[in-house]
Amino acid sequence: MNHQEALTSYIAAFVSELYKNGVEDVVVSPGSRSTPMAMVMAEHPELRLHIHVDERSAAFFALGIAKASRKPVAILCTSGTAAANYFPAIVEANIARVPLIVLTADRPHELRDVGAPQAINQIHLYGSHVKWFVEMALPEKSTEIIRYARTVCARAASTALRSPAGPVHLNFPFREPLIPQLDRKDLFEPLERSNGYVRIQSGDLALSDGQYEELAESISAYKKGIIVCGSIESDRFAEAVTKLAKKLRFPILADPLSQLRSGKHDGTYIIDTYDTFLKNEDAKNHLKPDLIIRFGTMPVSKPLTIFLKENHDVQQFVVDGGGGWRDPGMVSSEMIYCEESLFCTAVIPFISQSEDTSYFAQWEEINQLTRSQLAAISELDVLSEGKLFYQIAEMLPDGATLFVGNSMPIRDLDTFFHFNNKSIRIMANRGANGIDGVISTALGAGTCSQPLYLVLGDLTFFHDLNGLIAAKQFGINIHILLINNNGGGIFSFLPQASHPKNFEKLFGTPLDLQFEHVVKMYGGQYELISDWSHFSAVLHSEMTGLRVTEVTTNRDRNIVEHRELWDAVSREIGRLLEGKC
Amino acid sequence: MNHQEALTSYIAAFVSELYKNGVEDVVVSPGSRSTPMAMVMAEHPELRLHIHVDERSAAFFALGIAKASRKPVAILCTSGTAAANYFPAIVEANIARVPLIVLTADRPHELRDVGAPQAINQIHLYGSHVKWFVEMALPEKSTEIIRYARTVCARAASTALRSPAGPVHLNFPFREPLIPQLDRKDLFEPLERSNGYVRIQSGDLALSDGQYEELAESISAYKKGIIVCGSIESDRFAEAVTKLAKKLRFPILADPLSQLRSGKHDGTYIIDTYDTFLKNEDAKNHLKPDLIIRFGTMPVSKPLTIFLKENHDVQQFVVDGGGGWRDPGMVSSEMIYCEESLFCTAVIPFISQSEDTSYFAQWEEINQLTRSQLAAISELDVLSEGKLFYQIAEMLPDGATLFVGNSMPIRDLDTFFHFNNKSIRIMANRGANGIDGVISTALGAGTCSQPLYLVLGDLTFFHDLNGLIAAKQFGINIHILLINNNGGGIFSFLPQASHPKNFEKLFGTPLDLQFEHVVKMYGGQYELISDWSHFSAVLHSEMTGLRVTEVTTNRDRNIVEHRELWDAVSREIGRLLEGKC
Structure with missing residues (x-):
């Protein structure tokens, strides 16, 4: 049958090209x-197919694979609202610069906008939230259309992958009958050019030698420089930026997602408690820089964000290999579009080794003081959210991946997870900072990053409960540390907390759920932590399959614990700096 | 504080106007x-606030309230992917013509596209899937901007509600600080015009008397007319269309969602088993019409859709009060944009009473024969999906609402739920026929339609498990009949079923979940049905809270049962029509 042959050849050409262009994983919703x-x-x-019924979780699962593997991942669903369920993960992928290839099946043109079942307008369905949209041609077997399918596929994979990485959307109209001819031996054999149709060589943004030299000169003119590193995904960056810091004697304020808080690289210049001490006005005055060089996303820390904004009067260089505009404070003085590791490596030769460590020493002193004050959290007997992160920084095995939720977990991680020389990869969905899809993204990452730990709160856990099925269906090992404070803990830190009327209803939102039940449904192992020795024993025990360890905490006590620590740090900083005046 | 006062006055004006424009329910995600x-x-x-953590479920919950109450419902969420989670329900609301007012909070202009946290591009976020999009002005307290807030609100409610109803999207940029002044006594007191700012009077599409007369004459010229009614939401329609049918002696092919299958209206002309007998070629020839008048959406039944398409050579009138184009077969000969009940009522006076019942009798005879053959399902001892619908047609109490899933349940309902004089409201998400949000939509409907029964399959149940929390949080009574055939039963009816390789992996997709656990987590009552007397006892027992009754069936046996019945009907039709030749 001609239709069936065209359908098969066209799709087989596309699918075979997917793999040739680096796609190894496809998440399919039935x-x-x-x-x-x-x-x-x-x-x-060769393709690995992951079948996931809930498209929202499926797309986040794919996002997780793509984040962890740094390879483009394809997702496939049917027409209709199925495709709309992909939207949250696509939005996240777009901002977080994660390569996704979104494949949606659609009705052919004659069945659109005429009340046909499961037909919605899928043209530009994701609007500005994808890098590229293609309404695909109907299947044909002509050499030209086969070339078209192969070329579009190569372009899609390359567009998704090249900086700034992101999602692309291809919409495929298919006519009935929908069954392909699978008994063909030559299914994936190309009609021409066996190694993929067109190979796309894509460069990184690079400045000229003259530009590097000029910028190096600018940078060298400043004595009080700091380097701020937000989320950045590159194997080469840690070494490149620590070398630059060493040459300049600049402190590196390392966001948890900078991948600089853990690793085999030189930790000398890493400042890891700025989120706490930059709450203090004296510290901010004492440490006022004259130059800020920023890499990666905006950092998680609000005190640091405010610090950047308050220093609008100093030089601020923003380096972005993705050509975006990561500067909500409108404080950048130089916007530098250059691949980040390349930038560090390329300016170093133009910079002479600084011998002046005095400014760095000021940062280091306050950082040490803050670290020692924060260590008091470890003495708490009660179960506490802060101590949990302090503990896991010690307990996690070398090579672990630590995925964290977006609300309090990433912030507590920022406060209590300090530099160590283990290779711990820290991940989170910090593109749009959503509450959604966290379990699925972590599990996706777990297909290629093991051992995997996920720390998240009860609302975030609830939001993506369906995502847990991937652990069961695909046999992924994951240890979930569920911080259950029965509601939205972060709101206790916001101004609405001082307006008690309707606070619990609108913001506290306790769910009062016993999650043990749902963990059992997914065949997981559940444990409720009674005390810290129990926690330690559980964290050190062997991990297979889905494991959920629940730590019950208290929202009111949590804010008191945090405030007491911050106050103690502030007092000590005051004492230290008073001595200096 | 000026900012706070402006923020409060602006929002209070908007919120107060919401209620004055008919919005009584708001679903808020924290x-x-x-x-x-x-x-x-x-x-x-006066506003009823429903707090729902998962925005996807929240939007479907609002959709359910709006569907059942036929009033606009507002949904409110924060910036970022939260808003993207609304997308599936918005797509459904747009096609199913359900009035939703989508309110998204956003960062102000200076924090957009600059890497600020939780900021995504929300301008035209839902593309062509909303009827109206407004990027709201920043809060101000000037009389002009307060008037603007009130006017936009009135327009939004009216636009959402007027035919074709659908979703509208208002995006609100808010600057920090975000806390309003709630201690004001005059919070909702308007500055001017106390009864709402502008009242919008909106008409329905109506033809001229001349057009009614002409169409009535056309219609009267045909002897073999049929009326096809798809999904339609109007209290007046059942009476209007049954009167028209009586005058013309035309059979009414009544889709389950036409609200004609149950009710106090005259059932004489209702044909309710066409989905079965229109599979038979002899029946289709025997019953060939010369005129088809269609109201509402395209019917669920595929045999009927094919029948309509095959009759492309006869006159087909499509009446649509929403001014759409509901004709995937491209077979309409008259597209009539007129409110449906009005159309029936207005043409009747121009039509003389037909005395020729012979054509209707042909339909009636085959319908009776089919009904009696289908009744054989009631004799099955094993648990069967078909029999379940046959049983509940008998067992449901008068006044019940029956919500059904989109895959096999709506089809089995179509086959086995026959006309009765109880007032049973049948509901489903048949705009885009998605697997998503079914539990939440049903629960939303349950806020104003009780008693409420929901019949759905295991995959659909799984897809919206989070939706169950609304039953627990808001104390909504719902009796869920969960048909668990461990996977996607509908695919066994599709051509891929004859390609066993990869069938279970790609389409069967068994989840192997014991749903009892999750029902317990939500504080529900769970029962696994052992046999039909058990089923009957459970269905007749008193219902409060969340109740899940699981009926385990078998996908392979299910298709055999269906085929045997269809074959029996076909044999009997053959026998009947043979006698007539």
Whole structure:
């Protein structure tokens, strides 16, 4: 049958090209219109297919694989609201610069906007939130259209992957009948050019030698420089930026997601408690820089964000290899579009070794003081959110991946997880900082990053309960540390907390759920922590499958614990700096 | 403080106008940027606030309230992916013509596209899937901007509600600080015009008398007319269309969602088993019409859709009060934009009473034959999906609402739920026919339609497990009949079922979940049905809270049962029509 042959050849060409362009994982949600693509993908000898019924979780799962593997991942669903369920993960992928190839099946043109079942307008469905949208041609077997399928696929993978990485969306109209011809031996054999149709060589943003030299001169003119590193994904960056810091004697304020808080790189210049001490006005005055060089996303820390904004009068260089505009404070003085590791490596030769460590020493002194004050958290007997992060920094095995929720966990991690020489990869969905899809993203990461730990609060856990099924279905090992303070703990830190009327209703939102039940449903192992020795024993025990360890905390006590520590740090800083005046 | 006063006055004006324009329910998902709107809403003495953590479920919950109450419902969330989670329900609301007012909080302009936390591009976030988008002005207290807030609110409610109803999206940029002044006594007191700012009077589409007369004459010229009614939401329609049918002696092919399958109206002309007998070629030839008048959405039944398409050579009138284009077969000969009940009522006076019942009798005879054959399902001892619908048609109490899933349940309902004089409201999400949000939509409907029964399959149940929390949090009574065939039963009816390789992996997708656990977590009552007498006892027992009754069925046996019945009907039709030749 001609239709069936065209359908099969066209899709097989596309699918075979996917793999040749670096896609190894496809997350498929079952559906009817997507039948031909799903069936052909299942025949591919190399592609890994993950079948996930809930498209929202499926897309986050794919996001997690792509984040961890730094390879483009494809997702496939049927027409209709299935595709709309992908939207949250696509938005996140776009801002977090994660390569996703979104494949949606659609009705053909004659069945659109005429009341046909499961037909919605999928043209530009994700609006400005994808890098590229293509309404695909109908399947044909002509050499030209086969070339088209292969070329578009190569372009899609390359567009998703090249900086700034992000999602692309290809919408495939398919006519019935939808069953491909799978008994063909030559299913994935190309008609021409066996090694992929077109290879795309894509460069990174690089300045000229003259620009590096000029910027190096600018930088060298300042004595009080700091380097701020937000989230950045690059194997080479840690070494490059620590070398630059050493040459300049500049402190590096390292966000948890900078991948500088843990690792085998030189930790000398890493400042890891700024989130606490930059709450203090005296410290901020004492440490006022004359130059700020920023890499990666805006940092998680609000005190640091405020510090950057308050220093609008000093030089601020923002280096962005993705060509974005990461400067909500409108304080940048130089916007430098250059791949970050390359920038560090390229300016170093133009900079002479600084011998003046006095400014760095000021940062180091306050950082040490703050670290020692924060260590008091370890003495708490009660179960505490802060201490949990202090503990796991010590307990996690070398090589672990630590995924954290976006609300209090990433902030407590920022406060209590200090530099260490283990290789711990810290991950979070900090593109749009959503409450959604955290379990699924972590599990996706878990397909290629093990051992995997996930720390999240009860609302975030609830939001993506469906995501847990991936652990069961795909046999992924994950140890979830569920901080259950029965509601939205972060709101206790916000101004509405001082307006008790309706606070619990609108913001506290206790769910009063016993999560043990749902963990059992997914075949997981559940444990409720009674005390810290129990916690330690559980964290050190062997991990297989889905494991949920619940730590019950108290929102009111939590804010008191945090405030007491911050006050103690402030007092000590006051004492220290008083002595200096 | 000037900022706070402006923020409060602006939002209070908007919120007060919401209520004056018919919005009684608001579904709020907790978040930070939406704080001022949420806090002001909570102060309103009349608005009902429903707090729902998962925005996807929250939006479907609102959709359910709006569907059942036929009033606009507002949803409110914070900035970022929260808003993206609304997308599936918005897409559904747009196609299903359900009035939703989507309120998203956003960062102000200076914090957009600059890497600020939780900031995504929310301008036209839902693209073509909303009827109206407004990027709201920043809060101000000037009389002009207060008038603006009130006017936009009135326009939003009216736009959402007027035919075709649908979702509208208002995006609110809010600057910090976000806390409104709630100690004001005059919070909701308008500066001018106390009864709402502008009242919008909106008409329905109506033809001229001349057009009614002409169409009535056309219609009267045909002897073999049928009326096809898809999903339609109007209290007046059942009476109007049954009167028209009686005058013309035309059979009414009544879709389950036409609200004609149950009710106190005259059932004489209702044909309720066409989905079965229109599979038969002899029946289709025997019953070939010369005129088809269609109201509402395209019917659920595929055999009927095919029948409509095959009759492309006869006159087909499509009446649509929403001015859409509900004709995937491209078979309409007259597209009539007129409110449906009005159309029926207005053409009747121009039509003389037909005395020729012979064509209707042909339909009636085959319908009776089919009904009696289908009744064989009631004799099955094993638990069967078909029999379940046959049983509940008998067992449901008068006044019940029956919500059904989109995959097999709506189809089995179509086959086995026959006309009765109880007032049973049948509901489903048949705009885009998604697997998503079914539990939440049903629970939303349950806030104003009780007693409430929901029949759905295990995959649909799984997809919206989070939705169950609304039953617990808001104390909504719902009896869920969970048909668990451990996977996607509908695919067994599709062509891929004859390609066993990868079928279970891609389409069967068994989840192997014991749902009892999750029902317990939500404080529900769970029962696994052992046999039909057990089923009957459970269905007749008193219902409070969340109740999940699981009926385990078998996908392979299910298709055999269906095929045997269809074959039996076909044989009997063959016998009947043979006698007539």
